[in-house]
Amino acid sequence: MIEKVSFPSSLGPALAGVLEVPDGPVRGWGVFAHGFTLGKDSPAATRVCRRLAREGIGMLRYDNLGLGDSEGDWGDGSFTVKIDDTIQAARFMAERGTPVELLVGHSWGGATVIAAARQTPGIQAVATVGAPVDPSRVERHYDAVVERVLAEGEAEWFIGGKALTLKRAFVEDVRAAELRDRIRDLRLPLLVMHSPTDNTVGIENASEIFQIARHPRSFVSLEGSNHFLTGSGEADRAARLISAWADPYLGRSAAL
Numbered sequence: 001m002i003e004k005v006s007f008p009s010s011l012g013p014a015l016a017g018v019l020e021v022p023d024g025p026v027r028g029w030g031v032f033a034h035g036f037t038l039g040k041d042s043p044a045a046t047r048v049c050r051r052l053a054r055e056g057i058g059m060l061r062y063d064n065l066g067l068g069d070s071e072g073d074w075g076d077g078s079f080t081v082k083i084d085d086t087i088q089a090a091r092f093m094a095e096r097g098t099p100v101e102l103l104v105g106h107s108w109g110g111a112t113v114i115a116a117a118r119q120t121p122g123i124q125a126v127a128t129v130g131a132p133v134d135p136s137r138v139e140r141h142y143d144a145v146v147e148r149v150l151a152e153g154e155a156e157w158f159i160g161g162k163a164l165t166l167k168r169a170f171v172e173d174v175r176a177a178e179l180r181d182r183i184r185d186l187r188l189p190l191l192v193m194h195s196p197t198d199n200t201v202g203i204e205n206a207s208e209i210f211q212i213a214r215h216p217r218s219f220v221s222l223e224g225s226n227h228f229l230t231g232s233g234e235a236d237r238a239a240r241l242i243s244a245w246a247d248p249y250l251g252r253s254a255a256l
Contacts, residue, residue, distance in 0.1 A: 001020075001021045001022075001023060002018050002019065002020055002021065003018070003019040003021060004016070004017070004018055004019075005017045005018070005019050005060070005062075005092070007062075007088060007089065007092035008088065009065055009070070009071075009072060009081070009084075009085050009088060010081060010084035010085050010087070010088050011065065011072060011076060011077075011081060012072075013065060013070070013071035013072030014070065014071045015062050015063060015064070015065065015070045015071070015072075015085060015088075015089070016040070016062060016063050016068060016069035016070045016071075017040060017060050017061060017062030017063070017089070018040055018041075018049075018060070018061055018062070019058065019059070019060050020049045020050055020052070020053035020058060020059045020060075020061070021053060021058050022053050022054070022055075022056045022057070022058055023053075023054075024056060025056055026056055026057075026058055027055070027056035027057055027247070027250045027251065028056075028057050028058070028101045028102060028246070028250030028251055029057070029058045029059070029060075029093055029098045029099060029100050029101065029102070030052065030057055030058070030059050030060070030100055030101065030102030030103060030104055030246075031059070031060050031061075031062075031086060031089045031090055031093065031100050031102075031103055031104070031113075032045055032048065032049050032059050032060065032061040032104045032105070032106070032109070033082070033086050033103070033104070033105040033106070033109030033110070033112045033113050033116075034061065034063075034064070034106060034107075034109050035106050035107030035108050035109055035130075035228075036107060036108040036138050036141070037067065037074075037159055037160060037162075037164065038106070038107070038228075039063050039064075039067045039068040040061040040062050040063045040068055040069075041063075041068060042106075042228070043228060043229055043230045043235060044106045044107075044129065044228055044229040044230075044235055045061045045106065046061070046235075047229065047235030047236060047239070048104065048106070048129075048229070048235050048238055048239045048242070049061045049239075050239075051235065051236050051239030051240065051243075052104075052239050052242065052243055055239065055240065055243035056243075057102065057243060057246070057250065058098060059104070060089055060092075060093055060100075062089055064077060064082060064085065065077040065081060065085065066164070073165060074164045074165065075154060075164065075165035075166055075167040075170055076167065076169075076170075077170065078169065078170045078173035078174060079108075079111075079112070079115075079135045079173055079174050079177040080173050080177075081173075082108075082109075082112045083112055083115045083116045083119070084116075086103070086112055086113060086116040086120065087116055087119055087120050090103075090120045090121070090122070090123070094121070094122065099122050100120070100122060100123065101122055101123060101124040101125065101249060101250055101251075102123070102124065102125050102126075102127070102242075102246050102249070102250065103116065103117055103120065103123055103125075103126045103127070104126075104127045104128075104129070104242060105126075105127075105128050105129070105131060106128075106129045106130060106131075106229070107129070107130045107131065107132070107200070107201060107227065108131075108132065108135065108138060109131075110128030110129060110130065110131025110132070111128075111131050111132055111133075111135045111177075111179050113126050113127075113128065114126060114128065114131070114179060114182055114183055114186060114190070114209075115177075115179060115182045117186060117188055118182070118185065118186065118187070118188070123188060124188065124189070124249040124250070125188060125189040125190075125191070125245075125246050125249035125250075126186065126188055126189070126190050126191070127190075127191040127193065127242045127245070127246065128190070128191070128192055128193065128209070129193045129194070129222070129229070129238055130193070130194055130195065130198055130200070130201050130222075130227050131192070131194075131201070131205065131206070131209060132179075132201050132205050133179060133180065133183075133205045133208040133209050133212075134177075134179065134205075135174060135177040135179055136174050136175050136177055137201075138174060139171070139174065139175070141159065142157050142159075142166055145157050145166060146166075146171055149166050149167065149168055149171055150168055150171060153167065153168050154166060154167045154168065180208075180212055183209055183212040183213050184212050184213070184214070186213060186214070187214060189216045189217070189218075189249055190209075190213050190216070190217045190218070191217075191218045191219075191220065191241075191242065191245050191246075192206050192209050192210045192213070192217070192218070192219045192220075193206075193219075193220045193221075193222055193238055193241065193242075194206035194219075194221065194222060195221070195222040195223065195224070195225040195226065195227065196221055196223065197223075197224070197225075197226070198225075198226070198227045199226075199227065200227035200228075201227060206219065218245060220241050220245075222234070222237070222238060225237075225238070
């Protein structure tokens with residue numbers, strides 16, 4: 001069962017989300033953070049969350065600022081805003097009586113959930129899929145306009161058939177983002193999932209994240225998967241692995 005929801009972003013505009021509700025007994029609740037400009041309806045977000053719901057883990061997936069059905073201007077967001085909005089999403093879930101224990105992030109969203117976890121009350125475990133160890137690596141996607149943005153304050157950037165406004169504050173915030181210290185200080189169970197043939201975010205990112213992280217940490221190779229989990233059964237497989245791994249960490253909040 002799905003439920004359309006909305007909640008305020010850290011900057012004020014409403015963020016649009018979809019809550020995937022298990023049909024049977026609920027083992028726990030989580031929030032999914034999508035990739036850089038992908039949105040809540042991307043294959044990875046949709047398929048992973050739906051499978052987790054079938055596994056008894058209710059999941060909220062939502063569009064970041066200015067993407068999909070969410071309000072606001074994408075260019076006003078940044079890595080810091082994405083972190084803050086992940087915390088907002090968890091707060092929304094707690095207020096509706098479904099407190100979140102699991103954060104799952106795909107690609108840039110994987111870096112986000114690592115950075116947000118310690119600031120999000122109740123989180124017991126974090127899972128990443130294809131996450132970069134350095135959030136600033138996304139600059140390569142907009143490097144053709146970055147000098148103009150820094151000189152003029154903003155510029156239009158085209159990606160995936162849509163036009164986004166890239167702003168100086170966004171670029172500067174992403175350049176200043178530091179994930180390695182957050183990985184080291186996470187002190188929560190961490191599952192790192194990555195395909196060795198990922199041509200978008202190389203497997204060396206997973207290696208470094210895993211090496212920096214403290215136990216309990218786990219690594220799963222998504223052999224044969226592409227970065228976006230668009231192949232047949234790829235997202236389903238990732239979700240089933242997350243479900244099995246997360247099992248010991250779910251239900252702890254209710255037991256306290």
